[in-house]
Amino acid sequence: MPGVARSALVVGLIYIFLVGVSSLEAGIKIMGADTQERLFSAVTNPIAGLAVGILGTVLVQSSSASTSVIVGLVASGALGVDQAVPMVMGANIGTTVTNTLVSLGHVRQSNEFRRAFAAATVHDFFNVLSVAIFLPVELAFGTISSIAKWATERLVGTSGTEWKSPVKAWVKEPVGWLADFWGQVGAAGNLQGTLMVATGLAIILLALTFITKNMRSLVADRVERSVNAVLGKGGGAVAMLLGLVITVAVQSSSITTSILIPLCAAGVLSLRNAFPVTLGANVGTTITALLASLAAASPNSLIVALTHTTFNILGILAIYVLPFLRNLPILGAEALANVAVKQRSWAVAYVLVAFIILPLTGVALLR
């Protein structure tokens, strides 16, 4: 497909994605307050919220998708900012499962696997460390959401009021068509709301999948050229910026970080050079939730999206800028990779425990 046509297709897909977010919001609103209360009471505990964020992201293999859904839920009023923030942090952790799974593809060759697994899990260690520092800070002082609130007020006005988003107006009509369609089919009340939510979720996932696929085709040459330019030559800030740019372009941190795994496995990129690229990807991936918040009527959705961005920037400032803390994710990833190379089953066990069993236990015990 010619580049211009593919670009036009991506613009169309972004519009469809925004329709999906708005449809999700509308569906939740159609449901009664009681239903909303029953559905989301489970995540009032922040650790449970964190676990839900991890599980949801592992399920869809995309933090862009899961955070966009969270933004939609916040926009509908079903989820408060306080509940959403731990979920967004969980999404950050959950998204790292993709490159960890990619690294398992190198399991047959010890040295290759050691490098690949370390490159994948350095992202995990950074995100867990970041949550370990900032979730308690957020719960105690609300620091991150306060920064996001401050930025939101500067951008769209006071929190709690309806924000006249022009994007919201653009997507209003197709969302109305969806509601009418389910109404004509005979669905009403909770059923109609559920069907709208399901349709919204399906649209978000499909649109994001195709946006990512098409953007990857569109920018592959540029990605290749810039990775070659930066490989081992640039400092941490340059690598971080590259991770951010690529992720914003392809709308997926998983793609950016997964590209790094074979490079590290082959020894083309060192763990220390790959690490800042993953941090840039962490920030870059927040663009999708920011985009989703444009289709929402409530400023709270923008607060949550900006919280995601702020959290990732603060994580870099706190962990990467301080030399002592900067080495922790690297040392942790190297140690885990050494263990995994000696006993390959530990690598699989790590994925199962970190991304499925622990979050499931968290939800089961703390809901």
Next chain:
Amino acid sequence: MVLSFFRKGSTGLDHVVAKSVAMLGDARHSFDLATLALLTGTDPDIVSADIRETDQRINRAEQELRSELVVHVSVQGGSDIGSVLGLTLLLKKIERIGDQAKNILDLAENGISLAGATNIATLSEDRQIASALFGEAAELLGEADPDDAAIDDFTKRALTIVAAHQAEINQFMTSDRPGREVVPLAIYYRYLKRIIANLVGIVRTASEPIPLMDYLDDGATDTDD
């Protein structure tokens, strides 16, 4: 460096091919200087630093381009895997030519000079022919879609030269002349033969299926012997 994301420029395999052509130019430069020292009696010290520096440049380019090939596969997927494997072999062949040029310099640095050899006219002519083959190979390598007939013509001529060099080597091995005369000649022709065989491999990379690379006659003849 991040700005390269937003700029236009040669990408992927095109870039690797363009750099390979430059590497081949460097290899030719080394070959010309090394043979100059060996065949004309030029002081090897005059060309030594240049040849070793050029060899380092070729080695660095090979390492960088190998990395670029891995990046290409990581970013673009495996659809170009055949070309990537071919280019990996091609880069190694160019690097080997650089080493062989250095080996010719080693002969001169060890005090060998063929300037006074009885067949110096033939040696000089063979040197010119080999040097010209570098240029032809670079031209064919740089073409986006080289003509099969041109590749076959190059291969035919180069392999004829390789066979002639092998015949010379065989003659030197059974010659009654003193070893100090024929051994350097045999070694030099051996290097010359290897260099030309590598040039054949470089040119045929674009047209040969991966399993048959460096083989002719459906795999029966090893051009890399």
